[in-house]
Amino acid sequence: MTVESTAARTPRRSAGSKAGTTGTKRTRTTAKKDAGTEPQLVQLLTPEGKRVKNAEYDKYVAGITPEELRGLYRDMVLTRRFDAEATSLQRQGELGLWASLLGQEAAQIGSGRATREDDYVFPTYREHGVAWCRGVDPANLLGMFRGVNNGGWDPNSNNFQLYTIVIGSQTLHATGYAMGVAKDGADSAVIAYFGDGASSQGDVAESFTFSAVYNAPVVFFCQNNQWAISEPTEKQSRVPIYQRAQGFGFPGVRVDGNDVLGVLAVTRWALERARSGEGPTLVEAFTYRMGAHTTSDDPTRYRGDEERQAWEAKDPILRLRRYLEASNHADEGFFEELEAESEALGKRVREAVRAMPDPDHFAIFENAYADGHALVDEERAQFAAYQASFADEGGN
Template sequence: MTVESTAARTPRRSAGNKAGTTGTKRTTSTTKKAAGAAKSAEPALVQLLTPEGKRVKNAEFDKYVADITAEDLRGLYRDMVLTRRFDAEATALQRQGELGLWASLLGQEAAQIGSGRALRDDDYVFPTYREHGVAWCRGVDPTNLLGMFRGVNNGGWDPNGNNFHLYTIVIGSQALHATGYAMGITKDGADSAVIAYFGDGASSQGDVAEAFTFSAVYNAPVVFFCQNNQWAISEPTEKQSRVPLYQRAQGYGFPGVRVDGNDVLANLAVTKWALERARAGEGPTLVEAFTYRMGAHTTSDDPTRYRTDDERLAWEAKDPILRLRRHLEAANHADEGFFAELETESEALGKRVREAVRAMPDPDHFAIFENVYADGHALVDEERAQFAAYQDSFADEDGGK
């Protein structure tokens, strides 16, 4: 019995207290049952490394990392450290006016490196605009990423050279691109897989829903990797969905799993599992990496306006890099010499990226007016003239620019 139906019967209580009491008890019983069901339906989180760096067992996913070596773990740590370093350099460069915008991945290194290292060379990646760690795993030079955000190229890399598609700014559309590509793979008879990255906000987009539908119907070999970083710009996840995001897959007829997004080992294992399902002809999978965006949505955003310092501090305790370092140290897989050498390499990468960006040419400010229409257009001509006048307003007294 619902609360609404009980309320509708309230006037009948004047005939006697028994009817009213019975209705109240039924409602209370139903409420308790619903609360119990909600509690039992708490999302299961796949985790192989605790925030303290302790290795924990998982009967279903341990086998996907059973052969991982100390060298492999050091490699994952190196990937995360170097990715965070060039990400921090990019943020600084934007603040200095060298980039037009930057979307930081700070805090999401484990989700990206773990999933990125699970891929085979012949798998194909469809990213959003924040997958700098996945780009690193696919061999895309960081300076190519920054060239796009500086406005001096239209992507900066050959997608077919790394099986890593160009960044997609339109929210969620890459899920459809990935699904179509995966459908094509099955027609070609290949055994490779496709992975599409998107955020929790994009999961509310119609394009993603359509991609889920088509991928399920056509049994496409695609993994939908959702990095739930808790905020779609300023909108929290609880205002985007009534159920945990990974459970949405059930309505489309394929499995979903939630993984600790700050655990690089768990992300590696779960993504390997999902990719193997795809290659074996078992269709799509939704992976929800439960993580946190430590920085702003982009450098044009101010997260202090919508979230608290306490929230950030709680997630800092789950830092993915610190977590793996604790594990490496506890297991004697890395010594101070390794960490010192990596720090030197990290600073060298930051310097290389900084010098490369500053050596890039300034973008052509008037290029935005080209290739809008095949033929001339009066409105574009007017806007070009207005922009030229604006640029001329910065001329100095001698008429220089």
């Protein structure tokens, strides 16, 4: 599966669109903005693949080598291939659900590669690219979605916390952890990921408050993919999300989330700021969810083709490929080898998922309390009787 063909089959959107298959006119409304609130977007690589200068952030990617650029491209391609395989596995009944990152590869790879080994990451449930950067085996991400475990990896092995399904709660976890880092006198940083929809959660506001008051070394990384399931961003905030940081007393910045170099530079700046004792930062990666919110979602019910087509031109992988080719940093042999590697990854993940053993049905009762509990014992007995009823009917 090539990068171009994958993108071509994936829904995207443009502002002011109408509903897709429903035929119902539904235009997006934009909240009135006060003077001076128009967002400033950090961009180092245009959608056409041209490098642009930025006096403030260029130094954070100065000296980046062609090999490192190819590495960023490889990260994004392999992450997209894994994501496509997971989506297919869900459609085949191998996974119960899947949250695709399609379109958000630059936001995740750029920020993930900006972290140091001793930094700690708190993800939501869509940070597959960040997990890749932290060295988590892609196959391990699928156990929870298959229903065979509650995570599949040791968070402390990679400083990458388990996926969080509860919207926004991980920002509080990250803030508390960062406060502990500061108390310990360490020079590492913490980064917490969340979406534009989660920015409306009280947990996120509380984490902003505590991190600011206690000067916690944490970066809040908001992937604004334009849609909180079916609600557009303007229904989450009357001002650009990054500007919310001002009210809590720390800086915010908006970066082109489809520009992997821009994201890398801005995140490095924010993490260095945290490590040097300057406190929290809010980074808003302005990107787009090209596919559905999850595999249970139908995006054609709330967004249309015009929007999708506008964002196709901003594809993060195609953007970096254009730059690599124009700069003679990669030849056709590189892209062919990467295509073969991506197919091998898809095959490995597919085989790994199908080989995952079913969990012990009674293990859940063993992990509720350290010692015995009468109610748990009663529930275990009821479940055992329920399981036995299938055997009586000739099942298993």
